[in-house]
Amino acid sequence: MADVLFEKVAFIGxxxxxxxxARRMSADGLMSEIVACARSEETRTKVVDLGIASQTFEDPAAAVDGADLVVIATPIGSCGAIAQAIAPALKPGAIVTDVGSVKQAVVDAVAPYLSAENAFVPGHPIAGTEESxxxxxxxxxxxxxxxxxxxxDGTxxxxxxxxxxxxxxxGAMVDTMTPSHHDMVLAITSHLPHLIAYTIVGTATDLEDDLRQEVMxxxxxxxxxxxxxxxSDPVMWRDIFLNNRDSTLETLQRFSEDLTALxxxxRRGEGDVLEELFARTRKIRRGIIDAKQAY
Amino acid sequence: MADVLFEKVAFIGxxxxxxxxARRMSADGLMSEIVACARSEETRTKVVDLGIASQTFEDPAAAVDGADLVVIATPIGSCGAIAQAIAPALKPGAIVTDVGSVKQAVVDAVAPYLSAENAFVPGHPIAGTEESxxxxxxxxxxxxxxxxxxxxDGTxxxxxxxxxxxxxxxGAMVDTMTPSHHDMVLAITSHLPHLIAYTIVGTATDLEDDLRQEVMxxxxxxxxxxxxxxxSDPVMWRDIFLNNRDSTLETLQRFSEDLTALxxxxRRGEGDVLEELFARTRKIRRGIIDAKQAY
Structure with missing residues (x-):
C-alpha cells in the first residue's frame, strides 16, 4: 500500500x-504492524483486548526487534533507561522518536545511547486530556x-x-524548534499552568471536611x-517538573511577582489597576480563538 | 395563569x-411583564430588539414603578447607589433581590436604604460564561x-x-447560608481561581511579542x-475583588504558602512530594464529577 510510512512500529508505553x-496509525493504514511494550501485565492485557497492537512485550528490547520506528511514550523520567535497554536491539536505520513534554532533558538522556545508525527525532504533541x-x-x-x-544539528x-x-x-500541524526553546515556551503554556492548578486544588484539599464538600x-x-x-497523570507530571526545573522555576518567579503586585x-483598593489588567487579559483569549486553538 | 409567580418584574442591569x-422567565411564563433599566442607550436598544423586556428605562426609579419583583443585576459596586435611587419608588410589598458574586458587601450597601415594607433577598446564581x-x-x-x-435574620x-x-x-437548585459564609466559600471556589487566572494570563501578556504569539x-x-x-467581565471582577477583599486575601495567603512549598x-528535586500532591488533587476532580458539577 502506497500510504504505509513504516512497516513495523514499536510503542514503548x-x-x-x-x-x-497507534489507533490513528491503524485507522489510516500508516503502518503494517504495531507491537507494544508495557511494564504491567494489566496494561498489556488491555492493549491486546483493545486491539491496539498485534503483540505485546514486557521487555523493551524484545519489542523493538525488527521495528522501523520506535515510539517512546512513557513518563520522561524513564526515557534514558529505555534508550539504554533498546539501543543494542535496534535494527540499523530504525528511527527512534518520543512524545515527552520536556525536550532538552530527554535529548540528554536518550541520544548518548543511540548509534549513528539510529536517528533520534524528539517530538511533543501538544494534545491530551486529563485521562490516562x-x-x-x-x-x-x-x-x-x-x-x-x-x-x-546532527539529526x-x-x-x-x-x-x-x-x-x-x-492530523497534526508540525513545528520545529530547539529543545531549549521548546522547554521555555512549554514552561509558560503548560508547566506553570499545571503547577498553579495543582497548588490551588491542593489548597482546597487541605480545608476542613465541610468546607471541602462545599467547594466541590x-x-x-x-x-x-x-x-x-x-x-492529570501524577507520575508524568512529577517527571516534567523534575526535568524542566529551571524554566519552570523562572516562569514561576515572574508569576509570583505579578501575583504580589495584584x-x-x-489590599490598597486600586480598582483602576485591576480593571486595566482584566481588560488586557481578555484580549489574549481573543488571540487564542483567532489562532484556532479555542472556540 | 396559575404559574405566574410575579405580575411585573423589573431588571436593573x-x-x-x-x-x-428574563429569557427563562418569559419562556416559562413565570411573570406577566418584564421591564428593564440599563444605563447605555446601546444596551436598551439591544434589549428591545432581542425582545427581552417590553419597556426599557434609563432611570432605575422609573423602571421599578409598580414592579412586584426587582432584580438588581449590575456589577456589585453600583448596588448601593441603585438601592438608594429605587427605594422611594418601590411599591409596598415589592421584593428586591440581586445576583452579585459577593454577598456581605451587597447586604451592607443595599439593606439600609430599604424600608420594612420591601424585603431584600440577596442571591447568587453559581452560573455564567466568560461572555457578557x-x-x-x-x-x-x-x-x-x-x-x-x-x-x-430579619428577612x-x-x-x-x-x-x-x-x-x-x-432550573436551579437552591441553598441558603449567611452572607459571610458565602463570601468565604466563593473566595476559594471562584475569586481566588479568577485572581490566579488573571495573573497568569497577565504574565503572558508581558512577554516579548514573538514569545506571546507562541504562547497563544x-x-x-x-x-x-x-x-x-x-x-470574564473586567468591571464585574474589579468590583468583586474590591468588595470581598478580606476573604480573597486570606485564601490567597494560603495559596501562596502552598505554592512556595511546591x-x-x-528546586530540591523531591519527586515523592510532588507525586503525592498530584495524586491527592486528582481525587478532588472525582468528587466534583460525583457532585454532578462536571462530566
Missing amino acids: VGLIGSSM GPEAGFPELFDGRWTILTPT DAEAVEKVKVLWQRM KYSASGFRDFTRIAA QRAI | VGLIGSSM GPEAGFPELFDGRWTILTPT DAEAVEKVKVLWQRM KYSASGFRDFTRIAA QRAI
Missing part, C-alpha cells in the same frame, strides 16, 4: 498518547493540534521529514476548570 | 445573568446549577420562599483553560 497514535491509560486514547486526539519536533534530515509526515498524516458543590464558579488540569492592588 | 433570567452583555444570555443557563440565597421568610421557588422554576499558538497544553476564565520541592 501505551498510555493516552501512545494508544491514540490505553483505554483513554482515541484516533482524533491530534486533529488540528500542534506537534513540536526538536531535532538537533538526520530524512528521519525528521519522515516523522513530520507521520504527524501530519495523524459550588465548583462551577471557576475552581472546576483547575481541577480538570490537576487531574495582591497589593487589592 | 441586563447583562449575561439578568438577560438569562444582553446578547450573551440564554434561558438554560441555570439548569442544574446552584443558586445561593443569603437572607439575614421576611415568605419573600425568601418566593425567590427560592423562582430560582427552582428557572501552543495554548492547548494548559494555558488555554486559564484564558477562558481571564476573559516551589521548594521542585
Whole structure:
C-alpha cells in the first residue's frame, strides 16, 4: 500500500498518547504492524483486548526487534533507561522518536545511547486530556493540534521529514524548534499552568471536611476548570517538573511577582489597576480563538 | 395563569445573568411583564430588539414603578447607589433581590436604604460564561446549577420562599447560608481561581511579542483553560475583588504558602512530594464529577 510510512512500529508505553497514535496509525493504514511494550501485565492485557497492537512485550528490547520506528511514550523520567535497554536491539536505520513534554532533558538522556545508525527525532504533541491509560486514547486526539519536533544539528534530515509526515498524516500541524526553546515556551503554556492548578486544588484539599464538600458543590464558579488540569497523570507530571526545573522555576518567579503586585492592588483598593489588567487579559483569549486553538 | 409567580418584574442591569433570567422567565411564563433599566442607550436598544423586556428605562426609579419583583443585576459596586435611587419608588410589598458574586458587601450597601415594607433577598446564581452583555444570555443557563440565597435574620421568610421557588422554576437548585459564609466559600471556589487566572494570563501578556504569539499558538497544553476564565467581565471582577477583599486575601495567603512549598520541592528535586500532591488533587476532580458539577 502506497500510504504505509513504516512497516513495523514499536510503542514503548501505551498510555493516552501512545494508544491514540497507534489507533490513528491503524485507522489510516500508516503502518503494517504495531507491537507494544508495557511494564504491567494489566496494561498489556488491555492493549491486546483493545486491539491496539498485534503483540505485546514486557521487555523493551524484545519489542523493538525488527521495528522501523520506535515510539517512546512513557513518563520522561524513564526515557534514558529505555534508550539504554533498546539501543543494542535496534535494527540499523530504525528511527527512534518520543512524545515527552520536556525536550532538552530527554535529548540528554536518550541520544548518548543511540548509534549513528539510529536517528533520534524528539517530538511533543501538544494534545491530551486529563485521562490516562490505553483505554483513554482515541484516533482524533491530534486533529488540528500542534506537534513540536526538536531535532538537533546532527539529526538526520530524512528521519525528521519522515516523522513530520507521520504527524501530519495523524492530523497534526508540525513545528520545529530547539529543545531549549521548546522547554521555555512549554514552561509558560503548560508547566506553570499545571503547577498553579495543582497548588490551588491542593489548597482546597487541605480545608476542613465541610468546607471541602462545599467547594466541590459550588465548583462551577471557576475552581472546576483547575481541577480538570490537576487531574492529570501524577507520575508524568512529577517527571516534567523534575526535568524542566529551571524554566519552570523562572516562569514561576515572574508569576509570583505579578501575583504580589495584584495582591497589593487589592489590599490598597486600586480598582483602576485591576480593571486595566482584566481588560488586557481578555484580549489574549481573543488571540487564542483567532489562532484556532479555542472556540 | 396559575404559574405566574410575579405580575411585573423589573431588571436593573441586563447583562449575561439578568438577560438569562428574563429569557427563562418569559419562556416559562413565570411573570406577566418584564421591564428593564440599563444605563447605555446601546444596551436598551439591544434589549428591545432581542425582545427581552417590553419597556426599557434609563432611570432605575422609573423602571421599578409598580414592579412586584426587582432584580438588581449590575456589577456589585453600583448596588448601593441603585438601592438608594429605587427605594422611594418601590411599591409596598415589592421584593428586591440581586445576583452579585459577593454577598456581605451587597447586604451592607443595599439593606439600609430599604424600608420594612420591601424585603431584600440577596442571591447568587453559581452560573455564567466568560461572555457578557444582553446578547450573551440564554434561558438554560441555570439548569442544574446552584443558586445561593443569603437572607439575614430579619428577612421576611415568605419573600425568601418566593425567590427560592423562582430560582427552582428557572432550573436551579437552591441553598441558603449567611452572607459571610458565602463570601468565604466563593473566595476559594471562584475569586481566588479568577485572581490566579488573571495573573497568569497577565504574565503572558508581558512577554516579548514573538514569545506571546507562541504562547497563544501552543495554548492547548494548559494555558488555554486559564484564558477562558481571564476573559470574564473586567468591571464585574474589579468590583468583586474590591468588595470581598478580606476573604480573597486570606485564601490567597494560603495559596501562596502552598505554592512556595511546591516551589521548594521542585528546586530540591523531591519527586515523592510532588507525586503525592498530584495524586491527592486528582481525587478532588472525582468528587466534583460525583457532585454532578462536571462530566
